[in-house]
Amino acid sequence: MLALWIGLSACIASPIAPADAAQHAPVATVFAPSPPPYLPGREEDARVADLAFRLATRAALRCPVTVPALGFALQHLTQFELPDRAGLAATLALDRGPGVTLVVPDSPAAVAGMRAGDVLLAVGGTPLPPEEARDLPFVAARAHARADAILDRIDAGARAAAGGALSISVLREGTTLSLSLAPRPACPSRVHLARSVQRNAFADGTHVFVTTGLLARLRGDDEVAFFLAHEMAHNILGHAAVMRGGDVRRGLGRTLGKSGAIIRGVERDADRLGALMMHDAGLDPVSGAQALLRLDGGMLDGPFGEHDSPAARIAAVRAAVAAP
């Protein structure tokens, strides 16, 4: 995160996991006179995006590699089932390009005047490629690849701007506007909110997924940020590669010997960096970690998931921010 999926890589880009997005009914563009910075039904996405953006940008100095964060998220026509697409084209013009689902307040996108409902037409003066699969049935992997390709294009445009402003052309109520966004350096991670009853958060090396099922069990921004920061830290620290390269055994035996040591080591490192990121962002990781006492044993953590006890983790978080 921010194109956090929120892609924190170019933004929090697509806050919804494409595989899950297709389960959603199309939303309508009916705005109040003073519209919120997100489309109807995207309040939780906006909350996750805001926190992910805050974590990624304020902790940027801790990350050896940074990405340009812009602070908006997108949705794409091919993330939806075929029968829904005509309606989305009619109401949100998603047939013209990716649509903005949310804008993080005070982010480069917000400062530039981007709004939820805008449709991206061009980045850095180059039109975005059309969705070639728009008439094909929904396939999660294909939708995911499309979303990432657009984020990659935005990232590349922001890098090409070399510290200057990135020009993004948007379609708004039938009119084409040119917006000028000044990217902000951020820790890399594309953060998504996935619609699922499972209570889970996980990282795959590039993306972070947190489920609505987990979000529903969390109390307050500190607790939500604790899980986001922990998963973002896995990506920032390259833990997916560590797990692939360390001969880590899965399933039975994973907690034993070398495999167990590697897994517990990356978990402790992710807790520590996550705590420091929260500290940088003005959030309280010790308060956030209290959620572990309620959720222990009920939450997975992708390929990792072998943690110390909640009490030990909370103590380690407290120690990390005591001497940041």
Ligand SMILES: [Zn+2]
């Ligand atoms: Zn973990």
